[in-house]
Every structure is written in C-alpha cells, then in structure tokens.
Amino acid sequence: MPIIASNFKTNHTRKSTAIFVNEVNDYLKEKNILSEVYVFPTATSLDIFDTVSNFIIGTQNAYATASGSFTGEIGTVQLDEFEIKTILIGHSERRHILGETQNVIAQKYEFYKNLGYKIIYCIGEPLEIKQKGIKSTLEYIYEQFIGIDINYENLILAYEPVWAIGTGVSATNNDIENVHNAIKEKINKPLLYGGSVKSENVREISQIPNVDGVLIGTASWKVEEFIKIIENTKDL
Numbered sequence: 001m002p003i004i005a006s007n008f009k010t011n012h013t014r015k016s017t018a019i020f021v022n023e024v025n026d027y028l029k030e031k032n033i034l035s036e037v038y039v040f041p042t043a044t045s046l047d048i049f050d051t052v053s054n055f056i057i058g059t060q061n062a063y064a065t066a067s068g069s070f071t072g073e074i075g076t077v078q079l080d081e082f083e084i085k086t087i088l089i090g091h092s093e094r095r096h097i098l099g100e101t102q103n104v105i106a107q108k109y110e111f112y113k114n115l116g117y118k119i120i121y122c123i124g125e126p127l128e129i130k131q132k133g134i135k136s137t138l139e140y141i142y143e144q145f146i147g148i149d150i151n152y153e154n155l156i157l158a159y160e161p162v163w164a165i166g167t168g169v170s171a172t173n174n175d176i177e178n179v180h181n182a183i184k185e186k187i188n189k190p191l192l193y194g195g196s197v198k199s200e201n202v203r204e205i206s207q208i209p210n211v212d213g214v215l216i217g218t219a220s221w222k223v224e225e226f227i228k229i230i231e232n233t234k235d236l
C-alpha cells in the first residue's frame with residue numbers, strides 16, 4: 001500500500017483543518033483502510049487530533065530549537081504541545097522561495113533526527129536543470145543530500161521536481177522511474193513522488209517501480225479529493 005501524504009502549504013484554517021482531519025479519520029476508521037496517511041497542516045492549525053494509528057499529523061516546518069528568540073519560528077516546545085513527531089524538511093518552496101540553504105536544511109535535519117522525529121526529506125530539480133538531462137538532474141539531487149544522514153531509520157524521501165509542483169503537469173512515468181531507480185540504488189528508504197498528483201493519476205504513479213507513495217499539494221486540499229486519492233490506491 002502506498003504512503004499518501006498531504007502538504008497543506010499555506011491553506012486551510014484551524015477550523016477547516018479540524019473538519020478535514022476528522023473526515024479523513026472517519027473514512028479510514030469506518031472502511032478499515034490501512035494505508036499510511038500523513039497530513040501537514042499550517043503551524044497555526046496544529047492540534048492534538050484523535051486519529052487512527054496509521055494517520056499521522058506532522059508539521060510543514062520548524063526551527064532547529066526547543067525554544068528561544070527566533071521571531072516567527074516554532075520549536076519543539078510548541079510541537080510537543082500537540083505531540084507532533086513528524087516534520088517535512090527540504091521542501092522546494094522552503095529552498096527556493098524562503099531561501100533555506102543546504103547548510104540550514106542539514107542543521108535542521110540533524111536536530112530533528114537527534115530527537116527521533118520521522119522526517120520526510122524533499123529533493124528535486126528546477127526546470128533548467130531537468131532540461132540539461134538525467135545526469136545533471138541526478139548530480140543536482142545528490143547535492144541535496146550533503147550533510148544529510150541517509151541511513152537514519154525514520155527517514156522517508158520525497159522526489160518533487162520543482163517544475164511539476166503546482167503546475168498541473170506531473171512528471172512523465174519515465175522521468176519518475178529513471179530518477180527513482182537511481183536514488184533507490186544509492187539510498188534504500190521509502191521514496192515518495194510529488195508534483196501534480198491527483199485522483200486521476202495517483203494509481204498509475206503509485207505503481208511505477210520504486211515509487212512507495214505520493215506527497216500531494218493542490219489536489220489534497222479538498223477532503224473529497226484526498227479521500228478519493230486514498231480510495232484509488234488502497235488495494236495496491
């Protein structure tokens with residue numbers, strides 16, 4: 001069964017997140033769905049949710065600190081309040097829009113690794129690198145592993161080509177297979193694909209060799225669509 005993860009990005013409120021989480025939880029419980037499901041709400045929507053054990057709430061981001069003077073950031077004191085033990089690190093929007101360097105990302109990774117968090121670590125190339133071919137693409141991706149302990153037991157990887165994120169254009173099955181095969185050869189960890197995944201293509205993408213699940217933005221923000229995505233892959 002593939003891993004199905006939803007990244008809310010800057011969407012949903014505290015109220016609508018609670019409704020969303022409860023609806024997904026009811027669905028998983030009533031239908032006894034055993035897929036591993038993750039939702040990453042905004043920091044302001046984190047809470048203690050009463051969910052089945054295969055449904056996990058994580059944080060999209062946090063600073064590498066317990067607490068302190070880091071205006072606008074949250075640390076583990078805030079995460080502990082809601083029993084959050086799962087974090088997304090290295091998302092392309094944090095790298096390219098928010099300006100997180102590999103160094104900052106590696107420090108964050110090390111900090112949360114030492115605390116035993118489950119880490120979904122994102123990698124992926126921008127369009128200009130993809131256009132140079134598979135060799136350049138892989139070189140670029142491997143640089144995103146600098147300072148990252150790839151043997152960490154609680155690590156899940158997510159390959160998200162930047163040009164496929166939020167564009168409605170997913171990578172081709174061939175693109176996905178080539179990159180996933182190459183990464184898997186070096187790193188034996190669960191590897192998700194992300195980039196314009198939706199209910200119509202999730203089944204096909206999930207069946208590509210070396211794809212262990214999906215990380216979804218846009219299509220996952222409507223609860224009916226997210227449930228459809230889980231439903232369409234539950235027997236795989």
Ligand SMILES: O=C(CO)COP(=O)(O)O
Nearest residue numbers: 007165166195196217218
């Ligand atoms: O960035 C993503 C998930 O983290 C993918 O976003 P989209 O599904 O909107 O392309």
